[in-house]
Amino acid sequence: MNVLIIDDESPAREEIARLLGKESDIRILGQCSNAIEGIAAINRLNPEVIFLDIQMPRVSGLEMLSMLDPEKMPRVVFLTAFNEYALQAFDQNAFDYLLKPIDPARLDITLKRLRRDRTPTPALFDAAAPLKQVPCPGHQRVLLIKVEDIEYATSKTGGVYVTVSNGSEHFTELTLRTLEEKTPFLRCHRQYLVNPDQIKELSFLEAGTVEIVTRNNHHVPVSRRLLGELKEKLGLL
Amino acid sequence: MHMTLASIELTLTLLQQTCVYLVIAYLLTRTRIFIPLMHVTIRLPHRATCYIVFSLFCILGTYLGLKIDDSIANTRAIGAVLGGVLGGPSVGLAVGFTGGLHRYSLGGPSALACMVSTVAEGLIGGLFHYYMMRRGRFDTLFNPLPVALVTFCAEVAQMLVLLLLVQPPAAARHLVEQLAVPMLVANSLGAALFMRILLDRRELYERQSSVFSTKALGIAARVEGLLRSGFNVDTSTLVARIVYEETGVGAVAITDTQNLLAFIGIGSAHHLPGTPIHSALTLKAIESNEVVYADGNEVAYRCSIDPKCPLAASLIIPLVGEEGRVIGTIKLYEPRTRLFSTINRALGEGIARLLSNQILAGRYMRQRELLAQSEIKLLHAQVNPHFLFNALNTLSAVIRRDPERACNLVLNLSTFFRNNLKRPSEEACLGEEIAHVSAYLEIEQARFLGQLVVELDIPDDLRLVRMPAFSLQPIVENAIKHGTSQLLGVGHIRISASSANDMMLLSVEDNAGLYVEPATSSGLGMHLVRRRIAARHGSAFGLDIACEPEVFTRVMLKLPLTPCEAATALEGFHA
Numbered sequence: 001m002n003v004l005i006i007d008d009e010s011p012a013r014e015e016i017a018r019l020l021g022k023e024s025d026i027r028i029l030g031q032c033s034n035a036i037e038g039i040a041a042i043n044r045l046n047p048e049v050i051f052l053d054i055q056m057p058r059v060s061g062l063e064m065l066s067m068l069d070p071e072k073m074p075r076v077v078f079l080t081a082f083n084e085y086a087l088q089a090f091d092q093n094a095f096d097y098l099l100k101p102i103d104p105a106r107l108d109i110t111l112k113r114l115r116r117d118r119t120p121t122p123a124l125f126d127a128a129a130p131l132k133q134v135p136c137p138g139h140q141r142v143l144l145i146k147v148e149d150i151e152y153a154t155s156k157t158g159g160v161y162v163t164v165s166n167g168s169e170h171f172t173e174l175t176l177r178t179l180e181e182k183t184p185f186l187r188c189h190r191q192y193l194v195n196p197d198q199i200k201e202l203s204f205l206e207a208g209t210v211e212i213v214t215r216n217n218h219h220v221p222v223s224r225r226l227l228g229e230l231k232e233k234l235g236l237l
Numbered sequence: 238m239h240m241t242l243a244s245i246e247l248t249l250t251l252l253q254q255t256c257v258y259l260v261i262a263y264l265l266t267r268t269r270i271f272i273p274l275m276h277v278t279i280r281l282p283h284r285a286t287c288y289i290v291f292s293l294f295c296i297l298g299t300y301l302g303l304k305i306d307d308s309i310a311n312t313r314a315i316g317a318v319l320g321g322v323l324g325g326p327s328v329g330l331a332v333g334f335t336g337g338l339h340r341y342s343l344g345g346p347s348a349l350a351c352m353v354s355t356v357a358e359g360l361i362g363g364l365f366h367y368y369m370m371r372r373g374r375f376d377t378l379f380n381p382l383p384v385a386l387v388t389f390c391a392e393v394a395q396m397l398v399l400l401l402l403v404q405p406p407a408a409a410r411h412l413v414e415q416l417a418v419p420m421l422v423a424n425s426l427g428a429a430l431f432m433r434i435l436l437d438r439r440e441l442y443e444r445q446s447s448v449f450s451t452k453a454l455g456i457a458a459r460v461e462g463l464l465r466s467g468f469n470v471d472t473s474t475l476v477a478r479i480v481y482e483e484t485g486v487g488a489v490a491i492t493d494t495q496n497l498l499a500f501i502g503i504g505s506a507h508h509l510p511g512t513p514i515h516s517a518l519t520l521k522a523i524e525s526n527e528v529v530y531a532d533g534n535e536v537a538y539r540c541s542i543d544p545k546c547p548l549a550a551s552l553i554i555p556l557v558g559e560e561g562r563v564i565g566t567i568k569l570y571e572p573r574t575r576l577f578s579t580i581n582r583a584l585g586e587g588i589a590r591l592l593s594n595q596i597l598a599g600r601y602m603r604q605r606e607l608l609a610q611s612e613i614k615l616l617h618a619q620v621n622p623h624f625l626f627n628a629l630n631t632l633s634a635v636i637r638r639d640p641e642r643a644c645n646l647v648l649n650l651s652t653f654f655r656n657n658l659k660r661p662s663e664e665a666c667l668g669e670e671i672a673h674v675s676a677y678l679e680i681e682q683a684r685f686l687g688q689l690v691v692e693l694d695i696p697d698d699l700r701l702v703r704m705p706a707f708s709l710q711p712i713v714e715n716a717i718k719h720g721t722s723q724l725l726g727v728g729h730i731r732i733s734a735s736s737a738n739d740m741m742l743l744s745v746e747d748n749a750g751l752y753v754e755p756a757t758s759s760g761l762g763m764h765l766v767r768r769r770i771a772a773r774h775g776s777a778f779g780l781d782i783a784c785e786p787e788v789f790t791r792v793m794l795k796l797p798l799t800p801c802e803a804a805t806a807l808e809g810f811h812a
Contacts, residue, residue, distance in 0.1 A: 008685070008688075008722075009627065009630075009631065009684050009685060010685075010686040010687070011630070011631045011634035011635055011683065011684065011686060012627070012630050012631065012634065012684075014634045014638070015633055015634035018634075018637070033688075034725050036725065055623060055722075055723055055726055057723045058723055058725060081622070081623045081625075081626035081630060082622040082623050082626055099626070100626055100627065100629075100630035101626070101629050101630040101632075101633040102630070102633075107503075112601045120321070140726075141725065141726065142725050173657060220761065
């Protein structure tokens with residue numbers, strides 16, 4: 001069983017790692033000290049289970065769930081120091097949670113459940129709140145860009161990038177699928193999502209192709225296949 | 238010669254009559270109807286009283302007159318003139334007319350002349366009133382001598398009217414010769430004495446009220462604030478002594494609803510504070526919430542403890558607290574040998590009301606204090622459960638790796654919780670607060686291991702500066718909870734103190750710059766700290782917040798530079 005630990009307190013990570021290290025069938029793929037690192041690691045390592053702290057800087061554990069790719073949703077074991085009322089919003093079967101300091105006997109129960117059933121839990125993703133901000137790691141720090149400030153998102157060979165009003169482009173660990181599911185963005189192209197609030201016009205070009213022009217005059221391509229659906233969603237039909 | 242002798246005889250007889258008249262006047266001045274007449278008044282009801290009273294005296298003057306031939310030697314002028322002097326021209330005219338009409342109804346050759354002259358006399362009194370009022374000399378109106386002169390003039394006028402109107406002229410002359418001297422003397426003297434009586438009444442009345450107000454004010458000033466610190470044996474004894482000294486009654490007692498709290502004065506040997514209430518009258522006053530007065534005559538008063546007790550009269554007034562509930566009584570006593578003065582009886586009720594209000598104010602104040610205390614307690618108790626369990630979680634990790642460091646952590650936790658559990662003694666010195674905060678920060682540093690850097694810059698000489706306890710911790714906790722713990726990188730907390738212009742500046746700065754106006758969670762702690770400092774030291778002191786987004790948040794406490802007392806300072810070093 002491949003697991004990933006995400007907690008901002010290093011002694012806390014160390015403790016859960018020590019407890020999990022006793023189990024022969026568990027392989028710790030890595031440890032992350034915040035949610036942004038966590039998303040990247042999940043995308044990269046595809047863990048079956050994550051041990052996820054709830055209180056973390058900038059992006060909480062709960063918020064992080066809505067930033068994951070629903071296809072790659074691991075099973076989640078929340079770690080919390082105190083009763084977290086926010087957990088009541090979720091289907092109790094979709095996750096497990098452990099109180100800190102962790103009681104090894106209680107952890108055993110959790111592990112038994114996981115061994116029995118480690119199928120991913122997309123239910124958790126569906127229940128997670130809509131996305132409000134998109135984390136974009138930069139050189140020195142992580143930018144948290146508000147969803148309404150994004151004009152469009154595109155998937156390139158290097159990864160997914162969001163473009164904001166001033167034209168600057170930011171890399172993000174979030175997948176287009178996540179953004180499509182958790183934001184109001186509309187799919188207009190296999191590689192593009194557009195923020196409908198930022199659309200200024202649909203421009204019909206000579207070659208029969210269509211482009212979206214955003215409020216700040218950025219051009220976003222529209223695929224022929226998705227044009228009808230887009231028009232429908234925009235209420236243009 | 239014969240004329241003169243007859244005239245003197247008549248004068249004396251008329252003066253005798255005037256005496257009867259004045260005795261009636263004296264008796265009437267003791268009644269309430271005279272109270273409005275003791276002041277110059279322009280209010281209508283008072284003028285009406287003035288008119289009625291002096292009209293009666295006018296008529297009385299006629300009845301008490303002496304019949305001479307067909308005419309009457311009388312003192313009617315006193316009523317008419319005084320009515321005018323005290324009530325003004327309109328009242329004077331009205332009184333004169335009423336008295337004159339009455340005289341006219343009795344008939345005789347001088348009837349018409351007498352009526353006209355009485356009206357004239359009222360008018361003369363009224364004009365004197367008008368003149369003096371215009372000149373602002375109210376006191377002259379009550380001065381017997383000018384009043385006598387005015388009456389004298391009025392009588393001269395009457396004589397002239399008689400000479401003019403009585404027919405035949407010879408009869409008129411005869412009449413005036415007979416009447417002039419007795420009536421001039423009797424009326425002038427009578428009016429002056431009448432005024433003197435009024436004046437005496439007024440002075441007595443004023444003396445009484447000034448004694449009353451002096452006593453009341455004296456008691457109010459001396460007991461001010463005493464009962465606010467609590468309604469108990471100590472404060473009650475102080476109050477009872479003051480009331481005893483100021484009123485001069487035989488003895489003063491204060492009880493709550495069960496026990497005697499204080500007893501000062503005669504009989505204090507057997508009325509012992511702290512003993513349960515004996516007197517059935519007191520219990521009755523408490524139960525009924527009514528004043529009980531046992532004067533020793535109509536209502537028997539007998540000391541319920543010692544039959545030989547010299548106290549013979551007792552006034553028991555309930556003290557009333559919240560929602561009109563009786564919370565005790567104040568009792569005034571006089572011994573057998575003295576009368577219970579009405580002033581003291583009236584004062585007693587005033588004192589009881591004053592004391593009740595004080596007790597209420599005291600309770601209110603204490604409740605407010607309690608509320609503030611419990612707010613602080615709340616702040617103490619507001620130990621974030623996340624903090625506690627995370628600290629324990631950290632500890633469980635550290636124990637294995639570094640037992641030495643784990644021991645240290647346990648000590649820090651103890652220090653932190655000990656300080657939190659401590660009753661908010663309200664005052665601490667900076668050193669103590671720093672000790673408390675350091676323990677907290679050490680635990681947080683262990684939690685975030687290398688992700689939190691703390692810098693303390695506290696000059697030694699400021700460690701003894703006094704401040705409201707538990708002021709620094711909430712600020713530092715905020716700096717971590719809403720500041721550095723939200724950083725993806727390393728957090729910095731810097732706590733520094735400096736002094737300037739008799740003020741200590743205590744600054745807590747983080748490198749997160751995430752402060753937002755507390756619409757939400759961070760509000761309570763910071764708000765309470767600000768309110769406590771400002772409430773204690775004035776609005777020049779308190780708390781300032783500066784924030785540059787993403788760079789820093791700095792909270793600055795501004796406190797007065799007052800040093801700790803030695804004892805607290807020592808405690809600070811132990812902490």
